[in-house]
């Protein structure tokens with residue numbers, strides 16, 4: 659059997675076009691253009707690439723992109739002061755401080771200083787709490803993108819057995835909460851899980867977010883399972899996911915590739931969250947499908 663390849667690039671383009679149409683409608687009624695600011699500290703080349711593609715996607719959706727590039731030796735106090743200024747700036751609807759930050763800066767302290775209602779990354783503890791108890795807020799872009807791909811592939815997720823591999827605050831935990839919200843039976847597996855292949859073999863839905871290249875093999879999967887690969891691992895063979903794509907494709911029903919799967923959806927969801935932030939600020943009704 660050969661799995662269907664889930665085209666995250668196409669899904670991301672469609673979402674970005676939908677947002678662009680909503681942005682035009684928003685501008686027509688409110689006279690305002692939503693704005694996203696990215697803050698990059700230091701010169702990590704991968705981070706610089708991501709920040710540039712976020713800026714491009716923002717402009718393509720008809721929104722304003724602001725970019726702050728700070729030297730690697732920027733003090734924590736200066737970064738916190740910048741965040742405070744951005745919180746108070748009425749032209750800015752979304753604030754993204756690119757991670758990782760240099761080690762002399764306490765990332766949690768910075769993320770907690772962002773106004774939760776401008777936290778389009780969904781990393782602020784208030785937004786993590788809102789997700790946990792089902793209040794409206796911002797959901798982290800990568801798990802939100804994964805949920806959108808799963809709903810498009812499977813329709814109703816209720817009653818499905820889902821296994822999330824990885825327990826990070828940025829992907830694993832919010833992913834598990836989103837799947838629970840869609841009435842899946844959710845298992846979170848991690849480095850201490852006993853007999854991981856056996857746990858994964860029970861799942862109709864597998865989300866791999868561990869950062870170990872090609873870890874998940876075909877014989878770990880229930881035949882026909884839907885596999886979402888969040889891994890972005892740079893290896894000598896280029897960019898690879900956490901799932902052994904060729905091997906898993908012989909057993910899975912559908913699977914996301916790397917690149918071209920979850921990554922583009924992460925950026926599309928950031929654009930979506932930025933528009934939603936502006937809409938909430940202006941009391942503009944958002945299409946609930948978005």
Ligand SMILES: Nc1nc(=O)c2c([nH]1)NC[C@@H]1CN(c3ccc(C(=O)N[C@@H](CCC(=O)O)C(=O)O)cc3)C=[N+]21
Pocket residue numbers: 708754755756757758779799890897916917918919920921922924925
């Ligand atoms: N505050 C913050 N928010 C983030 O959302 C955030 C961050 N910091 N730090 C870094 C990670 C990583 N991340 C990616 C976004 C898009 C792709 C993406 O589009 N990837 C392409 C390939 C791009 C390539 O070739 O490297 C793909 O998978 O097809 C990947 C990774 C967002 N992150």
